[in-house]
Amino acid sequence: MxxxxxxxxxxxxxxxxxxxxxxxxxxxxxxxxxxxxxxxxxxxxxxxxxxxxxxxxxxxxxxxxxxxxxxxxxxxxxxxxxxxxxxxxxxxxxxxxxxxxxxxxxxxxxxxxxxxxxxxxxxxxxxxxxxxxxxxxxxxxxxxxxxxxxxxxxxxxxxxxxxxxxxxHSLPPAADSRELVGMTMFGVTTPCVQHLCALLEADYEPLVFHATGTGGRAFEKLVDSGMLHHVLDMTLTEICDLHMGGNMSAGEDRLGAIIRSGIPYVGSVGALDMVNFAAMPTVPEKYRDRNLYVHNANVTLMRTTPEENARMGQWIAERLNRMPGAVRFLLPEGGVSAIDAPGMPFYDPEADAALFSALETHFRQDARHQLLRIPAHINDPAFAAAAVAAFRQITN
Incomplete structure (x- = not known):
């Protein structure tokens, strides 16, 4: 023993x-x-x-x-x-x-x-x-x-x-021959991840991380530890908090484990339309005149601007360029979260366009590293199908 x-x-x-x-x-x-x-x-x-x-x-x-x-x-x-x-x-x-x-x-x-x-x-x-x-x-x-x-x-x-x-009384190893696939999710990207799970669960065992800062760090830790060899990193909202001072940042090392490990990477821009703060009174004074949305009594969301999105797009592209493994990064043209859609409070095509443009400008595409525009909302089944197709292309 x-x-x-x-x-x-x-x-x-x-x-x-x-x-x-x-x-x-x-x-x-x-x-x-x-x-x-x-x-x-x-x-x-x-x-x-x-x-x-x-x-x-x-x-x-x-x-x-x-x-x-x-x-x-x-x-x-x-x-x-x-x-x-x-x-x-x-x-x-x-x-x-x-x-x-x-x-x-x-x-x-x-x-x-x-x-x-x-x-x-x-x-x-x-x-x-x-x-x-x-x-x-x-x-x-x-x-x-x-x-x-x-x-x-x-x-x-x-x-x-x-x-x-x-x-x-430790549990015996699970009798499951499926390999783990790590996924990142937020409340506003839940339908996307649920579609992914349904499409992949026959062949893979999904392991979903809540992108709350700690969740992103746990996701990276399991990649570093070798427990995760496959990822569908759909939700990068923690990067908003890193850059704008929200309370759910995963730190500067977000995406670092993918670079270090060299595993294939499929990712997207889920929930990059929002910075996370606690209750409304905790929002910094400099942000009080922004587009703020009360998600619940303890969570206030702030819509990101075109300038902020361009900055994040460059930051993400530079990290994607450093990944030695195959990369497929998907851009959902119909919106990046449940509240970034026509008639919803964070719908802002100009801000999304700035994000996509910065990614396309700074991302170095080649046969192994590809940026894919998908004419669908991130939570549409069509987007999940495109993500799974890209995933199977670089993992099979």
Whole structure:
């Protein structure tokens, strides 16, 4: 059986770490304790091995006085160490904000699907920086992780049994011979992706990502990890938020995984007509006179302008040009989202034309890299059929 890796700082959390490790070994699960403390300490005896990461760079830690630099170095060591452990079955960490930053950085380097559980004093706040595009379970510690008392005993015990349950009762591999195909979707491109799924599900297993920033990063992470060899990236709305300051940006590295991996790429301009903000009062003052649409009480959309679309078109084209694999990029002439259609609030043919023109100007076409205009709306069945035809052309 693979091991549970329990991560913490033995100089301050040795009794709490030992408590968790004892529960796991009592369940029949072998344990490896990973000490991410920056100071040497006396190790607690137990039926488990201990790896002190600072020993991997003793010269650095012998002379370090800056705690921030020490935490950064131990984070780097953990990030490199965990993926190298062939016997790793799951990971659990515990601690405050500093320990949470260190441990979750290591967890994010592990494949999606590997059990990851972080008991943290900051788990009830904004955990996006810690979780990122991965499947880390964040469990609030309620009280500080300091000593074993009637509260921490229950919290840490529940966490240990949760990790143990994931290790003891892991699901067997799915008996499905179909290859995964990753797709990106937003509410306003849902019909498009549903059509794609219907056309492909006999031969491929669709895996759909919600293009909310985290979704785009997760999509890219799975491409980088080799879990996705096929993609239909229909919804690039996160690029709007990157350029105009919305709250659903996937960062500068959007499309980077496709460039690094070289896999075939089929994409489109879905929802590039909108920047995402939260409730109306959160829209920046400089945008208050723009075409704003209240999607719901917590989401306000802003229509992109011709100038903004031209800028994004150039940005996307430059990344498409860097993709070493085959590329088919589709332009839906009838509109790029459900609310970019005749009679709908974001219908703006001039803005769409600016986007398409910039893409055509900066995209370098050849036999392997092609830009295709499709005389249909992105949510029309005809557009999905064209996307699937392009997909089959470069993947078969």
């Amino acid at each position: 693979k091991k549970a890796y329990v991560i913490g700082t033995l100089d301050t959390k040795q009794h709490e770490i030992a408590f968790v490790a004892d529960i796991l070994t009592g369940m029949g699960i072998p344990v490896c304790v990973v000490d991410v403390g920056i100071f040497p300490c006396e190790q607690v005896a137990g039926n488990w091995g201990v790896v002190a990461l600072r020993d991997q760079d003793r010269a650095f830690f012998a002379g370090i006085t800056d705690r921030g630099k020490a935490l950064e170095r131990i984070s780097q060591l953990l990030e490199a160490f965990l993926p190298s452990c062939a016997d790793l079955g799951g990971v659990m960490g515990m601690g405050g904000s500093g320990n949470t930053a260190v441990v979750t950085r290591g967890m994010r380097a592990l494949p999606v699907g590997t059990p990851k559980l972080m008991v943290s004093t900051v788990a009830s706040g904004d955990v996006a920086p810690y979780v990122g595009p991965t499947d880390i379970c964040m469990m609030p510690s309620v009280a500080d992780v300091q000593g074993i008392n009637r509260i921490t005993r229950r919290i840490l015990g529940n966490a240990a049994h949760a990790l143990g349950g994931m290790l003891l």
